[in-house]
Amino acid sequence: EAGVAQSPRYKIIEKRQSVAFWCNPISGHATLYWYQQILGQGPKLLIQFQNNGVVDDSQLPKDRFSAERLKGVDSTLKIQPAKLEDSAVYLCASSLDRFEQFFGPGTRLTVL
Amino acid sequence: DAKTTQPPSMDCAEGRAANLPCNHSTISGNEYVYWYRQIHSQGPQYIIHGLKNNETNEMASLIITEDRKSSTLILPHATLRDTAVYYCIVRVANNAGNMLTFGGGTRLMVKP
Numbered sequence: 001e002a003g004v005a006q007s008p009r010y011k012i013i014e015k016r017q018s019v020a021f022w023c024n025p026i027s028g029h030a031t032l033y034w035y036q037q038i039l040g041q042g043p044k045l046l047i048q049f050q051n052n053g054v055v056d057d058s059q060l061p062k063d064r065f066s067a068e069r070l071k072g073v074d075s076t077l078k079i080q081p082a083k084l085e086d087s088a089v090y091l092c093a094s095s096l097d098r099f100e101q102f103f104g105p106g107t108r109l110t111v112l
Numbered sequence: 113d114a115k116t117t118q119p120p121s122m123d124c125a126e127g128r129a130a131n132l133p134c135n136h137s138t139i140s141g142n143e144y145v146y147w148y149r150q151i152h153s154q155g156p157q158y159i160i161h162g163l164k165n166n167e168t169n170e171m172a173s174l175i176i177t178e179d180r181k182s183s184t185l186i187l188p189h190a191t192l193r194d195t196a197v198y199y200c201i202v203r204v205a206n207n208a209g210n211m212l213t214f215g216g217g218t219r220l221m222v223k224p
Contacts, residue, residue, distance in 0.1 A: 004155075033211070042199060042214025043156065056211055091155050098205035099146070101212065103155025 002026065004104035006092050012110045018080040021107045025073070025094030031055075033101065034067055034077050035091040043091055049075065079109075087111045116200045121219040124194075130187040132218050134200030137181040144205050145176060146212070147185045149196040156199065156214075159185065190222045 005024040013019050025032050030051050035043035046065065048055040052072040060067065064083070069075040079086055089106040117135040124130040136145065147159040160167055160174045162183070167174045173186040187194055199217040 042197075042217055043212075044214070045211050048211055093155070099144070099161050100158040101148075101156075103157065106155050 004092055004094055004102055006090075006104040006107055008107055009105065010108050010110075012112065013082055014112050015084055016081040018078065019082055019109060020076055020078045021090050021092075021109075023075045023077070023092030023104060025075070025092070026096075026102055029094035029096050029102070030072070031095045032069055032075050033093040033095075034075070035093065035103075037089045037091055037106070039088070046077070082109075082111045084111050116202055116215055118198075118200050118215065118218045120216060121221070123221050123223055124187075124190045126192060126222055126224050127189055130190040130194065130220060130222070132185040132187075132198050132200075132220065133182065134185070135182050136200070136202045139180050139202050140204070142204050143202050145174065145180075145183050146201040146203060147172070147174065148199045148201065148212070148214075149194075150199070150217070151193075151196040159198075190220075192222050192224065194220065195222045196220060 007022050032049045034046045036046050037043040046060045047057040047067045049069045052069050065079055067077045087110050089108050091103055091106045093101040093103045095101045144161050144163050146161040148156040150156045159171050160169055162174045162176050176183045197217040197219050199214050201212050
């Protein structure tokens, strides 16, 4: 069974630039999550989708972050414009049931 | 979500059992205990979850005290590949998904 795919794996940008991350969840998983993990901390949930609808985006900085999952399968997370404090690993996860989330390898973003 | 308390770091000798404690004294009756781990430069990996009873799978055992205020994750024969950060999370499992709140976790170092 293929895991959660994310791309790119690494991205370096300058502050005020835009960046987008892509996630393809495990086939059949209706629920998709985006997490932000700052170095030395645990992951923090940004947004949760159920199919193509948003379940929770309360911790998403909506002035600069946006996410979509148009067809209920893959998803894109965008930052526009990026700030220095956005440097982090962005993790995508998907789940089929209430208990187990499957995480992708993450995208490491460095904002200079 | 109930708050959890874990020691920041632990060491374990290879081949010995690793016992990772977690305190969740404010846990509610419908909240589950989840354990995930994160190996360096990888996304978190689900290990096990439980509500009241002790649980065991191919990776680990979860021992929950009778009052549910604390739990212990047991890796019966730790190997070097078990070196990781282990997260204890307490959360209600709802039908819309399962938003995980990660704390600082316990950094387990398995030594030869």
